[in-house]
Amino acid sequence: MELILFIIILAFLFESMDSMAGMGFGTALSPLLFLFGYSPLQVVPTILISEAITGIIDTFFDHEFKNVQYSFHPLNDATKIALIMSFFGCIAIFASIILGYLAIKFPDFVIKMYVAILVIFMGVSGFIRIKLIKIEQSKRRLKMLIGFSALAGFNKGIGGGGYGPVITLGQIFSGIYEKSATAIVSFAESLVSIVGILTFFLISFAGVVVDLVLLPSIFTGGFIAALLAPYLVRVFPNKIWKYFIPIYAIGIGLFSLLKIIML
Amino acid sequence: MPDNWEIGKEAKELDQKSILERIKIEKSSIKKIIGVLLIYCFTMTLFYFFL
Numbered sequence: 138m139e140l141i142l143f144i145i146i147l148a149f150l151f152e153s154m155d156s157m158a159g160m161g162f163g164t165a166l167s168p169l170l171f172l173f174g175y176s177p178l179q180v181v182p183t184i185l186i187s188e189a190i191t192g193i194i195d196t197f198f199d200h201e202f203k204n205v206q207y208s209f210h211p212l213n214d215a216t217k218i219a220l221i222m223s224f225f226g227c228i229a230i231f232a233s234i235i236l237g238y239l240a241i242k243f244p245d246f247v248i249k250m251y252v253a254i255l256v257i258f259m260g261v262s263g264f265i266r267i268k269l270i271k272i273e274q275s276k277r278r279l280k281m282l283i284g285f286s287a288l289a290g291f292n293k294g295i296g297g298g299g300y301g302p303v304i305t306l307g308q309i310f311s312g313i314y315e316k317s318a319t320a321i322v323s324f325a326e327s328l329v330s331i332v333g334i335l336t337f338f339l340i341s342f343a344g345v346v347v348d349l350v351l352l353p354s355i356f357t358g359g360f361i362a363a364l365l366a367p368y369l370v371r372v373f374p375n376k377i378w379k380y381f382i383p384i385y386a387i388g389i390g391l392f393s394l395l396k397i398i399m400l
Numbered sequence: 401m402p403d404n405w406e407i408g409k410e411a412k413e414l415d416q417k418s419i420l421e422r423i424k425i426e427k428s429s430i431k432k433i434i435g436v437l438l439i440y441c442f443t444m445t446l447f448y449f450f451l
Contacts, residue, residue: 138448203410314408
């Protein structure tokens with residue numbers, strides 16, 4: 138077993154940002170690891186396994202630190218929303234891995250460009266929303282939320298990514314408190330990652346070899362972040378997350394755009 | 401169905417309190433953190449033997 142310090146640090150940084158802003162772990166960490174010479178079969182399953190475990194820990198401590206409250210019996214709003222978003226996400230990740238395995242490709246440039254621009258647009262809208270529009274914060278907009286979940290799932294399913302930014306900002310646009318929105322995303326992403334892992338197992342039976350050499354390092358960095366981030370979300374006031382989330386989404390969108398232009 | 405989300409009620413209430421109140425964590429939370437750290441050690445042991 139090998140522990141690589143710079144991978145631990147990268148995983149810690151991006152998982153912290155992912156837990157606090159609801160986005161960025163896969164979108165930002167994967168291309169960096171590809172740049173360091175790791176292959177998709179070393180990076181993608183490892184990120185999914187790490188995200189599944191750290192997502193569960195993150196969800197547990199978001200509940201513990203009162204960023205959000207879950208209840209399964211009876212199901213409360215937060216749990217229902219996490220399950221709705223997971224439903225679309227699970228279909229999407231299953232479709233994207235199978236399509237990737239079957240080498241069925243949609244026009245990569247157009248899809249990635251569309252998702253990057255969508256994420257930037259949502260980030261800018263989120264920012265303008267704080268500045269200009271006085272919306273009643275907690276007004277229930279369930280249809281809008283389902284629409285954003287489906288859109289996020291569709292984008293991920295066709296291989297464009299951007300699941301985290303779309304469902305996080307989608308929740309905020311639908312009236313959910315910022316701190317709780319990022320917590321619910323962690324819950325949904327952990328369930329989606331579990332389906333992703335199962336799909337990888339499915340294709341590994343068909344002869345695809347998965348390499349987990351990065352797992353101890355990514356898991357270690359992600360684990361520390363999953364403990365620390367829910368606490369930081371609790372301690373810092375919501376006003377900070379209100380600005381931080383759209384700004385980080387714009388950053389992720391610009392990073393994706395830059396990646397498309399440079400490659 | 402009510403017009404407003406029930407989500408985030410406790411987080412909002414906590415936000416009304418001072419930062420010192422938010423920094424404080426309960427003893428039960430510390431125990432859970434220790435429990436999760438033990439899970440980490442167990443998982444890494446599994447990685448050591450199986451990876």
